[in-house]
Amino acid sequence: KQEVTQIPAALSVPEGENLVLNCSFTDSAIYNLQWFRQDPGKGLTSLLLIQSSQREQTSGRLNASLDKSSGRSTLYIAASQPGDSATYLCAVRPLGSGNTGKLIFGQGTTLQVKP
């Protein structure tokens, strides 16, 4: 059974710091891995999607990497800003879920960036 874990559960950093969020999954048989952002009491916004054949994806100050063989992904945030404060969730799409769109989510890392 696929399980997704995110460590740490919470992180507090000063503004301007570079930081890394971690995501691990137990089964490497995945189509892709996706990182989402969730603001308090809100829905999810997709940040980056990495296909299983890819190693990384970049968008602005965000860079996500994928090491499928070791079951790990990292989300790197450069020059953090208070506006980056949110909960970050990773999710994998297992192989065999093709026509269901099923995603398996981690518990999330809640990030606070202090001014």
Add this chain to the structure above:
Amino acid sequence: DGGITQSPKYLFRKEGQNVTLSCEQNLNHDAMYWYRQDPGQGLRLIYYSQIVNDFQKGDIAEGYSVSREKKESFPLTVTSAQKNPTAFYLCASSIGFVGGRAGETQYFGPGTRLLVL
């Protein structure tokens, strides 16, 4: 504006009562999903629908029911059989079948918080 709307934002349920959460999308997406989120946990799939008039159970379907009579609408009913309904409920949609695989990105609504009186 294109997107997904959910209503109400907050919903209160009395014991023994069925309540229905609304989800509407104007993205012309075929696939729609309902997730439940509990504090400190990730999202868990309740039901999904790949096309109108068809839907499938997810991982935690017990105590819930859905319908998909229109492409743009996928309401979720929380029945009295769901003993622990307090949670944040999120609806999502995607373009559906593309080359035999579900559309890659799911777009989420703002959520409905369900509380028990």
